[in-house]
Amino acid sequence: MLTPSHLRCEHAPAPLGIDGPRPRLSWQLNSDLRAQTQRAYQIQAASSAELLAQDAPELWDTAMVTSSAQLVPYAGPDLHSGQRVWWRVRVWDGQDHSGPFTEPTWFEMGLLSPGDWHAAWIGWPGGWNGRALYFRRPVVIDKPVKRARAYVAGLGYYELRLNGRKVSDHVLDPGTTSYDKRVFYVTYDVTPYLHDGANVLAAIVGHGWYGTPKLMLQLHIDFEDGTSVRILDQDPTWQVGTGPIVQDSIFDGEHYDARLECPGWDEAQVQRPAHAQSSLDAEPNRATTVTWMRPHIVDPPGGRLVAQPLEPIRVVDTLSPERVTEPRPGIVVYDLGQNIAGWAQLRVRGRRGQQVVLRFAESLYPDGSVNQENLRSADATDTYTLRGSDTDPAGDGDVEIWEPRFTYHGFRYIQVEGYPGAPGPGAVIGRLVRSDTASAGKFTCSNELVNRIHRMVWWTEATNQHSIPTDCPQRDERMGWLNDLGARTEEALYNFDMARFFAKWVADIHDAQDPATGAITDTAPYRWGSRPADPVSVSYLLIPWMLYQHYGDTATMAAHYDGLKAWVDFLTSQARDHIVSYSYYGDWAPPVGESRDGSAGTSAVSRNTPGELISTGYYCYSARLLSQMAEVLGRKDDAHNYAGIAADIATAYHTRFYDPQMGGYGTNNQACNAFSLYMNLVPAPQKARVIESLVHDVLDLHDGHLTTGNLCTKYILEVLTDSGHVDVAYQIATQETYPSWGYMLSHGATTVWERWEHATGSGMNSHNHPMYASVGSWFYKALAGINLDPAKPGFGVIHIRPHIAGDLTHASATLQTVRGPVSSAWRLDGETLTLEVAIPAGSIAHVSVPKPSVAAPCRILEGDTVVWNSGPGPAVDGITAAEDAGYTIAFTVGSGTYTFTRESA
Ligand code: BGC
Numbered sequence: 001m002l003t004p005s006h007l008r009c010e011h012a013p014a015p016l017g018i019d020g021p022r023p024r025l026s027w028q029l030n031s032d033l034r035a036q037t038q039r040a041y042q043i044q045a046a047s048s049a050e051l052l053a054q055d056a057p058e059l060w061d062t063a064m065v066t067s068s069a070q071l072v073p074y075a076g077p078d079l080h081s082g083q084r085v086w087w088r089v090r091v092w093d094g095q096d097h098s099g100p101f102t103e104p105t106w107f108e109m110g111l112l113s114p115g116d117w118h119a120a121w122i123g124w125p126g127g128w129n130g131r132a133l134y135f136r137r138p139v140v141i142d143k144p145v146k147r148a149r150a151y152v153a154g155l156g157y158y159e160l161r162l163n164g165r166k167v168s169d170h171v172l173d174p175g176t177t178s179y180d181k182r183v184f185y186v187t188y189d190v191t192p193y194l195h196d197g198a199n200v201l202a203a204i205v206g207h208g209w210y211g212t213p214k215l216m217l218q219l220h221i222d223f224e225d226g227t228s229v230r231i232l233d234q235d236p237t238w239q240v241g242t243g244p245i246v247q248d249s250i251f252d253g254e255h256y257d258a259r260l261e262c263p264g265w266d267e268a269q270v271q272r273p274a275h276a277q278s279s280l281d282a283e284p285n286r287a288t289t290v291t292w293m294r295p296h297i298v299d300p301p302g303g304r305l306v307a308q309p310l311e312p313i314r315v316v317d318t319l320s321p322e323r324v325t326e327p328r329p330g331i332v333v334y335d336l337g338q339n340i341a342g343w344a345q346l347r348v349r350g351r352r353g354q355q356v357v358l359r360f361a362e363s364l365y366p367d368g369s370v371n372q373e374n375l376r377s378a379d380a381t382d383t384y385t386l387r388g389s390d391t392d393p394a395g396d397g398d399v400e401i402w403e404p405r406f407t408y409h410g411f412r413y414i415q416v417e418g419y420p421g422a423p424g425p426g427a428v429i430g431r432l433v434r435s436d437t438a439s440a441g442k443f444t445c446s447n448e449l450v451n452r453i454h455r456m457v458w459w460t461e462a463t464n465q466h467s468i469p470t471d472c473p474q475r476d477e478r479m480g481w482l483n484d485l486g487a488r489t490e491e492a493l494y495n496f497d498m499a500r501f502f503a504k505w506v507a508d509i510h511d512a513q514d515p516a517t518g519a520i521t522d523t524a525p526y527r528w529g530s531r532p533a534d535p536v537s538v539s540y541l542l543i544p545w546m547l548y549q550h551y552g553d554t555a556t557m558a559a560h561y562d563g564l565k566a567w568v569d570f571l572t573s574q575a576r577d578h579i580v581s582y583s584y585y586g587d588w589a590p591p592v593g594e595s596r597d598g599s600a601g602t603s604a605v606s607r608n609t610p611g612e613l614i615s616t617g618y619y620c621y622s623a624r625l626l627s628q629m630a631e632v633l634g635r636k637d638d639a640h641n642y643a644g645i646a647a648d649i650a651t652a653y654h655t656r657f658y659d660p661q662m663g664g665y666g667t668n669n670q671a672c673n674a675f676s677l678y679m680n681l682v683p684a685p686q687k688a689r690v691i692e693s694l695v696h697d698v699l700d701l702h703d704g705h706l707t708t709g710n711l712c713t714k715y716i717l718e719v720l721t722d723s724g725h726v727d728v729a730y731q732i733a734t735q736e737t738y739p740s741w742g743y744m745l746s747h748g749a750t751t752v753w754e755r756w757e758h759a760t761g762s763g764m765n766s767h768n769h770p771m772y773a774s775v776g777s778w779f780y781k782a783l784a785g786i787n788l789d790p791a792k793p794g795f796g797v798i799h800i801r802p803h804i805a806g807d808l809t810h811a812s813a814t815l816q817t818v819r820g821p822v823s824s825a826w827r828l829d830g831e832t833l834t835l836e837v838a839i840p841a842g843s844i845a846h847v848s849v850p851k852p853s854v855a856a857p858c859r860i861l862e863g864d865t866v867v868w869n870s871g872p873g874p875a876v877d878g879i880t881a882a883e884d885a886g887y888t889i890a891f892t893v894g895s896g897t898y899t900f901t902r903e904s905a
Helices: 049-053 448-462 484-493 499-512 540-549 554-558 561-574 611-632 636-657 670-678 684-701 710-720 726-733 741-746 770-784
Strands: 004-007 017-018 024-031 038-046 072-074 085-095 103-108 133-141 143-153 157-162 180-189 195-205 212-222 229-234 239-241 245-249 253-257 304-307 313-319 321-327 331-348 357-359 381-385 401-402 409-417 427-435 441-445 785-787 799-802 810-817 820-830 832-850 859-860 868-869 873-876 879-884 888-904
Touching: 004 085, 017 441, 024 085, 024 820, 024 832, 024 888, 038 049, 038 448, 038 799, 072 810, 085 636, 133 212, 143 195, 157 859, 195 212, 195 239, 195 245, 195 441, 239 441, 245 331, 245 799, 245 888, 313 331, 331 357, 357 484, 409 427, 441 448, 441 684, 441 770, 448 741, 484 499, 484 770, 499 540, 499 554, 540 554, 540 611, 554 561, 561 611, 561 636, 611 636, 611 670, 636 670, 670 684, 684 726, 710 770, 726 770, 770 820, 785 820, 785 888, 810 832
Parallel strands: 017 103, 180 304, 253 381, 799 832
Antiparallel strands: 004 024, 024 072, 038 085, 085 103, 133 195, 133 239, 143 157, 143 180, 143 212, 157 195, 212 229, 245 253, 313 427, 321 331, 331 401, 331 409, 331 427, 357 381, 357 409, 441 810, 785 799, 810 820, 820 832, 832 888, 859 868, 859 888, 873 879, 879 888
């Protein structure tokens, strides 16, 4: 029987605050039998779970729809703002048996139109001397509440509070955008935070990426008696003031002066001293330091209010320091043992006014103190001023526990200065802060170095998701660079669920696009770099395509199609005879000996990989991706036209850059040849020669090392693997000498560096930079062998094709796909290979079992039922075998778990 599970709306479980009118509903399938497929589905939607239970889905009932689709847009009557929709689904299997309906789940609409917003942007004109703003407003509840929702947009970052409690576990809300185009609001269910009588609604707003704190907030309360009330932020009972956050900056850190705390500022005081004018006077010692004013209505940021469409940022983990040292008296350095993104939580006890300073860094000076030189102008320093005891200014107060709200750092080391007494091991702990995308992949193999690289890659990706895919989390940058994402996207998709996160970022790119010329920008939201972007910025097209490939989701390519096309047309406008010659970065930051002295970055432009070769190749890739998307979207003319443009570029590229003498492209270096092969720019007759040149360069000229930059490092591993040289790729990937990932590890790296060199001084050398983490997807694809089929996106068809590379005796991976977990695990024991494969219900896999290294006949056994000698075999139990290109025996299997054993006959 087939039963649906993992019900999602817009890729999220039970989301609150959806503002697309036709939310997409999706599910996975479970089956106790193999090779099951969904023949039909039925979705029902109602305004309550009870109505569904009574079989009365008054909103929408699809009845039985013959379709294998597992992602279906809601198509019932138009939904209204704030409406909650309950839904459930059941499916029929290939034998026409229908399973039961799932338990109901729900989604809830946000505020669907600008007319739903009655609040205003409030704040203090020009800000308040760089201080965070504190807003408060009493709310009296005099009858039973049925439900309450807060709709909040606060820039740069805000924290919503109700009755003294922080609402929700989000931090650094909202996600960053081009605020003049889009501003995210978040919907919170605040029903459980309200109580009868006097309540206080409050928010703290910091600077974030926006610069001047401002707030927009609506509280909607529905009462049991059917009445409702809307509380808006411009009504006269709101107050604004300042508080203990006296400075907050993403790059520089936060200063919190606990002496300025005003306990009870966000609570209704139950017992008020007789002399008190307001609840805030309840504790005269402290509250008198705050002047509460009427907030002003301030300029709006300009962008549309849009429901935050991606995972919020959260504190997702806590790390205890592994080592504590005291390089100089009073200077204590905590080592988390892992480079992370986030902040530290401080525990301290001392006198009022004492100041503890926390400095964050990725590396240490030889004397053991923190080295912040590579953070460039980012101070990355938090300061905490102790509350102490206000009854005895000379004595210690209670233990104070603090962590910042509106900053984050990239660091492994925390240097603590000014700590009263001797800080113990628990004085600081690391807090891992990131967009809470779910982990999607697991990989392990028999080579511990590869496992360590995989972990380093995972940490690098994990710590560079802060509502945009950042280039690094530590220095004065933290931008979404489009060039880096050309290489990193696939790695991210194998390690995390990026469906919402990447869709959001493509919209950021679109927001920054020049509507007149189609030019996009190097970073999105646009804060750095150039417009027009470097032609390497293929991620604008690649990500929508990959969202389709991995999640079967066409929404992003459909929503931004005109923009994607305008960018390709822009490149065409720059091309002469199909060659695009402008280039800023090209294959950026290769080993420094390959770079142009004194070039941009800190000598990061390649001297050997011509910019126009890379730009032209990406122009072709972009046109091809656009053509493929046009095909999927049914835009036949565009599909044809852009395929034609791509073919013309390919011809021009080959004519211009191929040197038959050398048997390679450009300078015949690794990047030029790997790039040409990956981009499919090498005509068939030249392929073998180019591959030979590439292998020769790696093995004979560079002793098994790469010479590539941020982009071609991905491609070299892929093309070597696909051309039958997986051992050469493996050799590159497992080097321990410079330049390699192993070299980084041997110098203590726990996240991937920006440069192949070990540098710690000022300049461009982040120690946590995901562009070279691109190797991460190769582990899943080449070693464990989990690959999708471009023609059957969303893992409808899966290619399991592991490689027994180098010294490996075992590799395994699991990937949580939209259809459920796919796993592949192989183990070699002498000449006996066991391959275990699990395929989610509804999918089909082509399983390629590697041949033994010795050319001996072998038999492949599947469970107890199927035995073949090598060579084509008959279909048995729905399993067919065929010889595959002299490399493997291939089987086609439906969903289920299979174990293949290959033995020498
Ligand atoms: C970023 C890189 C990016 C480069 C392009 C650097 O500052 O950190 O990740 O590729 O700029 O110029």
